[in-house]
Amino acid sequence: MSSCLFVGLGCTVAAPSRLEQPRPHMTAPASSQPPGERAVIDARLVQQVAQGDKQAFAELYDRFSGPLFGTALRIVRDPGEAQDIVHDAFVTVWEKASTFEASRGTAFSWVVTLVRNRAIDHVRMRRRRAELLGDSFLSDLGYPADGAAPAGDASALLGDEARMVRTAVATLPPEQRRVLELAFFGGLTQEQIAGTLQEPLGTVKARIRRGLLKLRESLTHQL
Structure with missing residues (x-):
């Protein structure tokens, strides 16, 4: 039916x-x-x-x-x-x-x-998430970064877990949440995020770095 x-x-x-x-x-x-x-x-x-x-x-x-x-x-x-x-x-x-x-x-x-x-x-946003999360993040979740896993594994993981990532991002402090939302779901580069928010590039990079550290901790416990 x-x-x-x-x-x-x-x-x-x-x-x-x-x-x-x-x-x-x-x-x-x-x-x-x-x-x-x-x-x-x-x-x-x-x-x-x-x-x-x-x-x-x-x-x-x-x-x-x-x-x-x-x-x-x-x-x-x-x-x-x-x-x-x-x-x-x-x-x-x-x-x-x-x-x-x-x-x-x-x-x-x-x-x-x-x-x-x-x-x-x-696809562009999926790749952007993969670039931001990086090999070390995938390795923490059991996906080796040494090429042992098939090349599509990272994209598949991030596609399958997109909802979980969005939920985890929503728990971050507002400044970190905003830059990661623009990166993960808006597909923007760090330079584009800095321009959108009218913030120094160094500030944006620092917020992304701190946000990713918290995101790794949150998702490692969930996955």
Whole structure:
């Protein structure tokens, strides 16, 4: 039995058991339609979504979710994260459908750009967290820094534990919390953080260093 995917829209729009196995379409499957016809139908569905049509939204999800999931998965290389990215992109579609302009491209190109940008941002922030936490932190948690572990382990760990990291960051003193939030979840460099907060770079580096020490202690006890 499928569960509600987009809670804010009510359970009219339900989650299929797998993104690769969507529900039956009201129109012919997108893959069986000529590209021109497909683009026209997609644009019409987006226009209907802009008017609050949940059935059109559900059909658009069925038509797009498979290839969008594949796009996200190729970038983030994690099925759960890829599904979250597709979900978030469709929330944006529901909220911003009225901004779509067919004269600037197809509906699919619009949505796939949303997914691709979100996925790239996700990877960028994951790498930024890895750079800040560093090999010594991963070693403390049992992930050797000598290359014995597969290269993807650090990214996988940080992706899986992102919620735990966010919770731990929230317990830090305000000044340390702010710089780590900008680094971990905003993907900013130390120089960019200094510019954003209008603080000396040395001050930002010191806050990050102190915050990471406390974060290591907190997460070492949890993981």
